[in-house]
Amino acid sequence: MKQFLTILIAVSLFSCKDESKVEEAVAQIPVEFKVxxxxxxxxxxxxxxxxxxxxxxxxxxxxxxxxxxxxxxxxxxxxxxxxxxxxxxxxxxxxxxxxxxxxxxxxxxxxxxxxxxxxxxxxxxxxxxxxxxxxxxxxxxxxxxxxxxxxxxxxxxxxxxxxxxxxxxxxxxxxxxxCYGKIATPTDRTLLSAMIYYGKELYMKDKLIPEYSDADKMGYTDLQLKFCQENEYYMWSNLVENKLLYDSNPKNEQRFINPAPFSKFYLEIDNQIPGRVGQWLGWQIVRSYMENNEDVTLQELLEMDAKTIFENSKYKPKKQ
Known part of the structure; x- marks a missing residue:
């Protein structure tokens, strides 16, 4: 356990150092405009x-x-x-x-x-x-x-x-x-492809407006974001257990991707679940992929198919 924590801290410090270098380079780029x-x-x-x-x-x-x-x-x-x-x-x-x-x-x-x-x-x-x-x-x-x-x-x-x-x-x-036109169009209508498409868009926000909160990037309230973070394992498990990831039923996008008052898992607590949680879960998959594949550039990510990203993401949310 001690060795694992040491590795985790080392990876975190390396990641922060890498991000710091990016921000230093960005700060040197001249930007002149007037609204x-x-x-x-x-x-x-x-x-x-x-x-x-x-x-x-x-x-x-x-x-x-x-x-x-x-x-x-x-x-x-x-x-x-x-x-x-x-x-x-x-x-x-x-x-x-x-x-x-x-x-x-x-x-x-x-x-x-x-x-x-x-x-x-x-x-x-x-x-x-x-x-x-x-x-x-x-x-x-x-x-x-x-x-x-x-x-x-x-x-x-x-x-x-x-x-x-x-x-x-x-x-x-x-x-x-x-982002429009820069992210590869999904080659199928599966829920997973839609999730990762929007996950890429949200990851672009990580890179282009890093100082913004995750709630602001999603267009969520802080409470909605907290719900997703605390229930990530359960939402993901539900999609897997019901074999929805590779399902091409267009109703899945209405249930989990499109703007709505809540996401539709057909559970008693649906009205507590924020809309568009499929986008949020796709974001976590893309983040996991990029964390585990540091040699992949942003442009390469945007062009990559959902199946490749998912299978190489090592995404596995933990039970809270």
């Missing part, structure tokens, strides 16, 4: 300013949208109120801007061909499907989607989705958007 507040530019503009604004931000103004529609939007009382609420919440973006700077430095460390993007904030009328966009040289953030879970504008959203409206979800959402 462009398109939300302020557009909503403080006058009809006579529109042509100038359209020339500066052409991708926000489809050719088939007449100026009269834009002018009516500027006069819309509800949208004007939405703009006012955004300005009250975000008069400046100090902390967010600092976090973005760290994110972009980490992106350039792990993906050298990606340079610092142009960053623009906007208001998209609480369109949650388009809350962020981070591709190549452009990063967009819809600030009206991050006013806080208790804001009156979100009253009609289901309770389990309201945590997505917190400020601490901006950076995790940006990473999720950046």
């Amino acid at each position: 462009e507040r398109f939300d302020q530019v557009f909503w403080t503009s006058k009809p006579e300013d529109l042509q100038k604004v359209k020339a500066q931000y052409p991708y926000f103004f489809p050719a088939n949208i007449p100026d009269s529609t834009l002018i009516n939007k500027l006069k819309n009382p509800l949208l004007k109120e939405l703009y006012k609420e955004v300005q009250m919440k975000y008069p400046n973006l100090g902390k967010i801007e600092n976090d973005m700077e760290k994110l972009f430095a980490h992106v350039q460390y792990y993906f050298p061909k990606y340079k610092t993007p142009r960053v623009i904030t906007l208001i998209n009328e609480v369109d949650t499907d388009g809350r962020v966009f981070y591709v190549d040289t452009l990063a967009l953030v819809s600030l009206d989607c991050y006013l806080g879970k208790d804001h009156r504008f979100y009253v009609d959203f289901p309770e389990f989705k309201k945590f997505e409206f917190e400020e601490n979800q901006i950076l995790p959402n940006l990473v999720s958007s950046f």
Whole structure:
């Protein structure tokens, strides 16, 4: 036992030292950008300013949208109120801007061909499907989607989705958007493949926003994360015993992967189990794989198939 603890401590110290070297290298990467507040530019503009604004931000103004529609939007009382609420919440973006700077430095460390993007904030009328966009040289953030879970504008959203409206979800959402197209698409519809696909995305958050908590990376509350940590063995055992890992029934994704008020194990305690636990378990498998295969690069991981990762992960949660 003593020898095992010595080895465990040595591995932990080596891992911390390795991570420290990465952070030292990341800190040396120059990142220069200024957040462009398109939300302020557009909503403080006058009809006579529109042509100038359209020339500066052409991708926000489809050719088939007449100026009269834009002018009516500027006069819309509800949208004007939405703009006012955004300005009250975000008069400046100090902390967010600092976090973005760290994110972009980490992106350039792990993906050298990606340079610092142009960053623009906007208001998209609480369109949650388009809350962020981070591709190549452009990063967009819809600030009206991050006013806080208790804001009156979100009253009609289901309770389990309201945590997505917190400020601490901006950076995790940006990473999720950046991941699109970089993670190999699963070659089958098994639950395990879906779990590891999202596990890779969450592992990307480990690397790109390491200072964020696991709860923030998952979009969980601290209590939801604690539940997963304390019940990892039981959740995993249930999936194994019911032979769900290699099952291709699409209902499994609805039960364990997709956003939901709770995960559906069909147990009496289901309403205590956070939604998306399949993603969380997939994350632990990917973490275990990378801890046991230190020579594998992040890019190699993203391209690897789920079966290879799982079989070489040595993942075996312990009973609490």
